[in-house]
Amino acid sequence: MFKKSLILLALAFVSACGANEVADQPWRTLDLNNTVLLTLLHGKVVIELAPQFSPKHVEQFSALVKKSFYDGAKFYRVIDGFVAQAGPKDGSSKDKSVPILAIEGQFTTAKNWSFAPVQNDDLFAATTGFKDGFALARDNSDSAWLTHCPGTLAMARGNEADSASSHFYFVIGQAPRYLDKIMTIFGRVVYGMQHIQAIQRTSVIAGEKAVDSRMHTPIVSMKLMTDVPVNERLLIEVENTESANFSEKLVKRRARSHEFFYKKPPSVLDVCQVPVNSRLVKLQG
Amino acid sequence: MFKKSLILLALAFVSACGANEVADQPWRTLDLNNTVLLTLLHGKVVIELAPQFSPKHVEQFSALVKKSFYDGAKFYRVIDGFVAQAGPKDGSSKDKSVPILAIEGQFTTAKNWSFAPVQNDDLFAATTGFKDGFALARDNSDSAWLTHCPGTLAMARGNEADSASSHFYFVIGQAPRYLDKIMTIFGRVVYGMQHIQAIQRTSVIAGEKAVDSRMHTPIVSMKLMTDVPVNERLLIEVENTESANFSEKLVKRRARSHEFFYKKPPSVLDVCQVPVNSRLVKLQG
Secondary structure: OHHHHHHHHHHHHHHHHHHOOOOOOOEEEOOHHHEEEEEEOOEEEEEEEOOOOOHHHHHHHHHHHHOOOOOOOEEEEEOOOOEEEEEOOOOOHHHHOOOOEOOOOOEEOOOOOOOEEEEEOOOOOOEEEEEOOEEEEEOOOOEEEEOOOOOEEEEOOOOOOOOEOOOEEEEOOOOOHHHOOOOEEEEEEEEOHHHHHOOOOOOOOEOOOOOOHHHOOEOOEEEEHHHOOHHHOOEEEEEOOOOHHHHHHHHHHHHOOOOOOOOOOOOOOOHHHOOOOEEEEOOOO | OHHHHHHHHHHHHHHHHHHOHHHHOOEEEOOHHHEEEEEEOOEEEEEEEOOOOOHHHHHHHHHHHHOOOOOOOEEEEEOOOOEEEEEOOOOOHHHHOOOOEOOOOOEEOOOOOOOEEEEEOOOOOOEEEEEOOEEEEEOOOOEEEEOOOOOEEEEOOOOOOOOEOOOEEEEOOOOOHHHOOOOEEEEEEEEOHHHHHOOOOOOOOEOOOOOOHHHOOEOOEEEEHHHOOHHHOOEEEEEOOOOHHHHHHHHHHHHOOOOOOOOOOOOOOOHHHOOOOEEEEOOOO
16 A cells, blocks of 8 residues: 555656746745735734635735734634634624635646645545645646635534635544535645644633633734735745655655654555645745 | 534443443542643642553552652643653653553453543544543454643654653643554543643744743652642542533534534534543532
């Protein structure tokens, strides 16, 4: 099984090379127009948006961020091991002022579409992989979708498919993959995930004192990185998941050849357990 | 596929009933001799130990806890999305004073052994399920093993299988299931996981300033709950994973019949994404 996967990955890399001229760059610079700086009282978080997968959600979210819509909003639904959700006060005029979005839970892939495959016969999909740093899955049709992993940013909604507007959540626990395709994922945390993990939980267990809503973690500010003064910007590069380096990393991660692995684990990879690394670029180029 | 699973689960429940007279109790009281209170500067955490699965590790860990061995130790290796590891200073006389343990990565199951099955054809194992609140997996032999999930407590080790002594880690990210069977899991967090998630990370990304070791989160104290003064005890009950209630919960979780699921997710369950709930019992009985 392992050898077969190796060949599969090698072939995928060759085809990615053909399709993408930057495939040999191991790191990728973020587009500052699609990068958000989230400031919390306890730390700064950088988010990469995904307009290539969820254009309408990114467009609306970016416009809201641009007009400081979220500044002062609270993380009002934070469940350990699940999600940290924020937004304006439910039912407020601010809340109602935002247009409803049609769901963008999956996207159609062109015939020559390439991605970095990770695993076949994943529990929730025929295949998983990465594209532009985002974990995704696909079945055997021409459809693919971003998957819920820790750090995923998605829009909350009501019971109807097309009911999201401005409330969003970060995944803070084991991947709730059952939400794949039925929610719109439109970004992911690329820096400062530990600060998202430190957001005050609002959900308590039976017998425990309720958390006072005044304790809920506020959003100090949320800005597009282009709107942040140059000397306050956090400039991040992320691994290019379509690069040869990343492909080799997947092969190594699957092989577990370090002597620590005195007995080899199954040669499978959970796409949400493969880290896509970031690095901090101190000075703007 | 869903109907087949339903029947499977129903059968499993019937057989569990036959094997276990307390199967109808939805909640289970913790044995205070196998419960640990971990006090951090920012909160209290309760851990349930698993002597039924990893007796030698629990015996040694409990003895260390009893003599306040860990008080003042630091979480010196904390990697976001992976583990928070603590122990005495590496190579110190305290560190070397502790006997080496033989690995207890899996256990043999008796012929009439029962558990609450969750999923067949999991990515890493033939079957997953729960026993006594612990997530586990098994293949088609008479062997089973506890699985790494968020909140899992396991002993760290060197490259050799039998090299663990006192350093331990909590899983704080997506389940690193590739460590199953080759590490000894001997407990899990049943209360206060958000405080484990708030432990200071020690691992930084390229370009970032290193975290000063004086910032590492210390263990204020770690005590067996029986050694905690009665009025300071945190008494927890956890869901009885072999109960009819829990079995029904699994069926419901798989079915996703709430109208929020306007389109049904695949009828599969990731064992690490099934919460085993706790509740706080305010007064000791």
